């Protein structure tokens with residue numbers, strides 16, 4: 001009898017642009033201070049892509065690293081998935097640009113959007129494709145250039161975001177199931193609290209939409225903050241329940257890096273000690289779909305996670321969307 005197909009995590013990678021934008025730099029751009037940004041968000045600096053460096057370029061660099069760490073041949077990848085809210089263009093998809101840059105001949109490639117929960121949605125998507133038997137080796141990428149959709153005159157948002165990309169190679173396995181659980185949720189009735197209103201079918205680009213700055217992120221920070229804490233805690237609990245694991249079984253929790261105070265509040269709500277929570281927001285800011293995967297990659301590289309350890313990724317973002325997944329690395 002054929003054994004059920006499981007999903008094995010073969011490797012991860014990440015990439016950040018070289019330019020660093022510090023809180024001191026932001027003090028020269030808007031009415032803010034390092035003290036305000038640090039105490040309200042935990043962010044000290046973030047990476048910013050150059051004008052000729054695109055979301056697919058960051059995705060490409062992260063993918064090469066993930067493919068190398070996975071020890072698979074490039075031509076063995078048979079599906080390319082990219083989570084992003086900052087694509088190179090509306091279409092073609094960033095996944096297609098990435099597929100070309102990687103030289104992957106004719107394999108299917110597409111983008112999807114779940115804002116900051118994108119990578120968790122991507123794990124679910126990759127797992128479903130693999131375990132249905134449709135594809136064997138999936139390259140899953142979260143890549144963002146939020147700097148390109150930020151209003152750099154709006155102090156409420158411009159201090160929060162950064163650029164970067166993370167990637168993972170997942171593969172069909174008869175012996176392993178490294179994705180122990182995934183829990184996803186969304187609620188479109190919160191759409192107005194976190195969005196880019198311009199450029200789509202509701203407000204197609206015009207001189208007016210440009211003048212009104214409708215093509216950059218608008219956010220009701222305080223409301224987002226409250227819902228983020230409750231939904232992230234809820235999702236984390238659900239994914240633990242589905243995996244039949246407890247907080248004690250998990251070596252490291254990697255929450256979406258949007259705000260240090262959100263991370264601390266979620267940990268408190270779940271009664272998780274902060275020394276089991278991975279934080280890198282001080283040097284990255286919020287990079288939406290790329291946060292959990294770049295943090296996971298860093299945790300592996302610096303030895304916070306070793307082969308066989310369990311990790312839980314937890315995310316929340318525009319939509320609203322939320323999700324969590326328990327993984328064996």
Ligand code: ACO
Nearest residue numbers: 032033036115116155156159221222224225258259317318
């Ligand atoms: N520097 C100085 N003062 C500022 C700044 C700034 N950069 N930004 C806002 N302020 C001021 C406000 O104007 C306000 O002043 P007022 O009281 O005179 O009106 C004061 O600081 C307090 O503002 P709040 O909005 O209440 O500040 P809060 O403590 O809520 O922090 C923040 C704001 C950091 C945005 C927080 O609400 C937050 O992190 N929200 C969640 C963001 C998030 O998680 N986004 C989700 C993902 S993003 C995605 O999906 C793409």
